[in-house]
Amino acid sequence: MERVVRHFQEELGVLQERLLAMGGFAEERVRESVLALASRDAALVDRVLAGDEPINDLHIEIDDRCFKLLALHQPMAADLRAIVAAVKINTDLERVGDLAVNIAEAAKRYLLHAPVKPLIDIPRMGDIAQRMLRDALDAFVRRDIALAESVLAADDALDALKSQIFRELLTYMMQDTAKIEPALDLILVSRHLERIGDHATNIAEDVIFLVSAKDVRHLGSASSGL
Amino acid sequence: MERVVRHFQEELGVLQERLLAMGGFAEERVRESVLALASRDAALVDRVLAGDEPINDLHIEIDDRCFKLLALHQPMAADLRAIVAAVKINTDLERVGDLAVNIAEAAKRYLLHAPVKPLIDIPRMGDIAQRMLRDALDAFVRRDIALAESVLAADDALDALKSQIFRELLTYMMQDTAKIEPALDLILVSRHLERIGDHATNIAEDVIFLVSAKDVRHLGSASSGL
Secondary structure (H helix, E strand, O other): OHHHHHHHHHHHHHHHHHHHHHHHHHHHHHHHHHHHHHOOOHHHHHHHHHOOHHHHHHHHHHHHHHHHHHHHHOOOHHHHHHHHHHHHHHHHHHHHHHHHHHHHHHHHHHOOOOOOOOOOHHHHHHHHHHHHHHHHHHHHHHOOHHHHHHHHHHHHHHHHHHHHHHHHHHHHHHHOHHHHHHHHHHHHHHHHHHHHHHHHHHHHHHHHHHHHOOOOOOOOOOOOOO | OHHHHHHHHHHHHHHHHHHHHHHHHHHHHHHHHHHHHHOOOHHHHHHHHHOOHHHHHHHHHHHHHHHHHHHHHOOOHHHHHHHHHHHHHHHHHHHHHHHHHHHHHHHHHHOOOOOOOOOOHHHHHHHHHHHHHHHHHHHHHHOOHHHHHHHHHHHHHHHHHHHHHHHHHHHHHHHOHHHHHHHHHHHHHHHHHHHHHHHHHHHHHHHHHHHHOOOOOOOOOOOOOO
8 A cells, every 4th residue: 555655646746747847848839939929930930830749749648647547546635636637737738839839820920921010018928928837837836825826916917918919009900901910910919828828827726726625716606625 | 335336327417417507508608699799789798798607606516526526436437537528528618608708898899889790600600619519518428429520520610710700801901990990809709709619629529538538639649548
């Protein structure tokens, strides 16, 4: 029994490490996609578009690990919550990878046009989104509620930037119809970044639930616990 | 033991029924949000905006049921896969509810302007997305792979409509700057509907995995099974 328990904790450690690796990939792809857009680097755009496989492979591997841990060890309470959280975090990170592809697709179209304006707020959104991802995963590994809560707070900054970008680009579109199409792609990129922030928020909420068994997902509507 | 097993199957039945109820809510909210937009019904927009609570409550209740089933019954193989699938489907349906709110938010802004054009393709996208949701959940309940695969096929129709809507609205925006702002909201609505289709696709993929233990999520990159 002792050996089985240690084996389980080791496996849980590996699971966590693989999730961190996946988070690292996801964060890097967000960084590259925004950099490719802002620096008008078509080769980097293509690298992001072609580089989805490591995340997809990890997605399947991590799901598999979670299943096996649940099936072979039948964990209880905190361990069970950690594995179910891992299943969800895995899904969120895979979607972040997809969103990096979406950003690269928009960048590819954007590069066909003259630049609408120098990009400042979109790289800023990218930085915030990456930071949120990193903090949410660190919070998961360290079971750090305060750090998870800082992720929830950062999401407001991201939403404010998104609205500001929208209003600014709308003005450009009104003034010059040649800017409509590229500006549309910038608006889409800002939405993709907002959604990356939403995924980081989901992860942070899972961490808070995991640590406190407190459900903060729909504050005011109901509460939950195991 | 016999009693525990029957109790488990009963609980699994209740879980499935609650997921169906949540799917019904989600589908209805998508229907209402698109109808409110297309019929310019501001009162219905507000009802969608205010009506998120039943889905959020169900989201928490279903998550809770999954945890309890995992913790108390320690299911194996197919039952385990069904419960992990339920956790994921629950997340997808909750996001669909959020997207219905996003559509209603866009509709609220859209109603401040003169109509860009009579809406035909957006209601069509709404119908397809609702159908995909319904079929994906039916496929889950009946463990019907063929039906799940039909959901994956329908997603292509949705994507094609989204691209067509984008090109058409771009033309309107180019011709009349007064149409830029409302047309942008229609483009966003078409993206929200596309994402609802993506969630139905996720559910269908979970069903295929559940029934066949075959992972169709990243065809070509790797394969998985329990």
